Amino acid sequence: MHVARLRLRNFRNYRRLDVEFGPGFHLLIGGNAQGKTNLLEAVYLLAALRSFRGAPAAQLVRHGAGGFLVGAEVVSARRDSARLYWSPAERRLTLNEEPVQRLVDYYGVLRAVVFCSEDIELIKGPGARRRRFMDLLCAQANPGFLVLRRRYAEAIKSRNALLRAPSPDRRALEGFTLQAARYGREIMQFRAELVPRISQAVRSAYCAFAPEAEQAELIYRPAAREDLTEAFRRNWERDLRLRTTTAGPHRDELLILLEGRPAADYASEGQKRSLAIALRMAQAEYLAEVHGAPPVLLLDDVVGELDARRRAGLLPLLERVRRARGQVFMTCAQEPPLPPASVRPRRWEVRAGTLRALPEGCAPGS
Ligand SMILES: Nc1ncnc2c1ncn2[C@@H]1O[C@H](COP(=O)(O)OP(=O)(O)OP(=O)(O)O)[C@@H](O)[C@H]1O
Ligand SMILES: [Mg+2]
Numbered sequence: 001m002h003v004a005r006l007r008l009r010n011f012r013n014y015r016r017l018d019v020e021f022g023p024g025f026h027l028l029i030g031g032n033a034q035g036k037t038n039l040l041e042a043v044y045l046l047a048a049l050r051s052f053r054g055a056p057a058a059q060l061v062r063h064g065a066g067g068f069l070v071g072a073e074v075v076s077a078r079r080d081s082a083r084l085y086w087s088p089a090e091r092r093l094t095l096n097e098e099p100v101q102r103l104v105d106y107y108g109v110l111r112a113v114v115f116c117s118e119d120i121e122l123i124k125g126p127g128a129r130r131r132r133f134m135d136l137l138c139a140q141a142n143p144g145f146l147v148l149r150r151r152y153a154e155a156i157k158s159r160n161a162l163l164r165a166p167s168p169d170r171r172a173l174e175g176f177t178l179q180a181a182r183y184g185r186e187i188m189q190f191r192a193e194l195v196p197r198i199s200q201a202v203r204s205a206y207c208a209f210a211p212e213a214e215q216a217e218l219i220y221r222p223a224a225r226e227d228l229t230e231a232f233r234r235n236w237e238r239d240l241r242l243r244t245t246t247a248g249p250h251r252d253e254l255l256i257l258l259e260g261r262p263a264a265d266y267a268s269e270g271q272k273r274s275l276a277i278a279l280r281m282a283q284a285e286y287l288a289e290v291h292g293a294p295p296v297l298l299l300d301d302v303v304g305e306l307d308a309r310r311r312a313g314l315l316p317l318l319e320r321v322r323r324a325r326g327q328v329f330m331t332c333a334q335e336p337p338l339p340p341a342s343v344r345p346r347r348w349e350v351r352a353g354t355l356r357a358l359p360e361g362c363a364p365g366s
Helices: 036-048 117-124 127-141 144-164 170-207 228-234 236-242 269-291 308-323
Strands: 002-011 014-020 024-029 068-075 079-087 090-095 112-115 216-221 253-258 296-300 327-332 346-351 354-357
Touching: 002 036, 014 036, 014 354, 024 036, 024 308, 036 068, 036 079, 036 112, 036 296, 036 327, 112 269, 117 127, 117 269, 127 144, 127 170, 127 253, 127 269, 144 170, 170 216, 170 228, 170 269, 228 236, 253 269, 269 308, 296 308, 308 327
Parallel strands: 024 327, 024 346, 112 296, 296 327
Antiparallel strands: 002 014, 002 068, 068 079, 079 090, 216 253, 346 354
């Protein structure tokens, strides 16, 4: 899978960009604040329909413009043309010139995995980050998961609203409890199947970084140990007292362990950083396995932070993506920090919202 053509209009600091990319490895080289991350953000936006920086759509509109457009031609087993236009008054998502009616039909046209420095929050941030990580993978493997998660969230929201009412309507409460149990059980099943597979992939990815074969491991720890209906019943009185739903997948944890201990508490900064990258590598490996083709990899700055040995740990993944005719975009401030013999990058200079292909051997800025 690769992005063969990218078109930006009034997106962040890009007024107008039309560029063609082949499969393979692309290095985006440029100083600070030139538009490197913005370009990755645009690609990811078409894949996930949200900014990986968590920015609301209004922030993506170039200052002074009325709306933005991001369009791409994506080559996989098919060739698709995806376009997203956004302005405060209008949102338009089209696939092959047709308006997209159901988002589940759209997800999967472009799959992308972002590596960025905020990924360290996967290790040290709150549990919500790790739940989002699990759910992102479930959804990227099976877009129907998003519907499930939305229904569960709605059931829990309604249930909590009732729990906060002065005298909760018992029948309505039971209705939402049944719904929450039904969708929640399926979510837990997805997560329980996902985590052991990801754990395996994280373990091998982390080995490439770890000096003394330290063992990384992921364990799914559901908040409800028994059947979910049973858990809701058992917590009934407590939920009424605390006026919120205390068990269920919205409280699940994903434990990330290094040598059997929680990485958040014991791992060094370098170990956490490496683990975060291993999680993203595992995500990419998992998606490649599920879909038979690797996702587009977007590496924002992370490689520059690694020492040479750890950088080399990334090579097998990049090499695999290259062989499968996948695509990698990697940003860096200066000359390539990664000069792999086999993975020959195409180099681009990013400057003030423009992109210029650098001829081989030509230094940026010359
Ligand atoms: N909506 C917007 N309209 C115009 N410019 C914007 C908008 N949002 C961000 N920018 C600007 O785009 C420029 C490039 O941002 P970007 O995050 O892509 O930088 P970068 O090349 O990744 O730099 P760094 O190496 O510092 O990460 C910045 O100057 C930023 O202020
Ligand atoms: Mg950046």
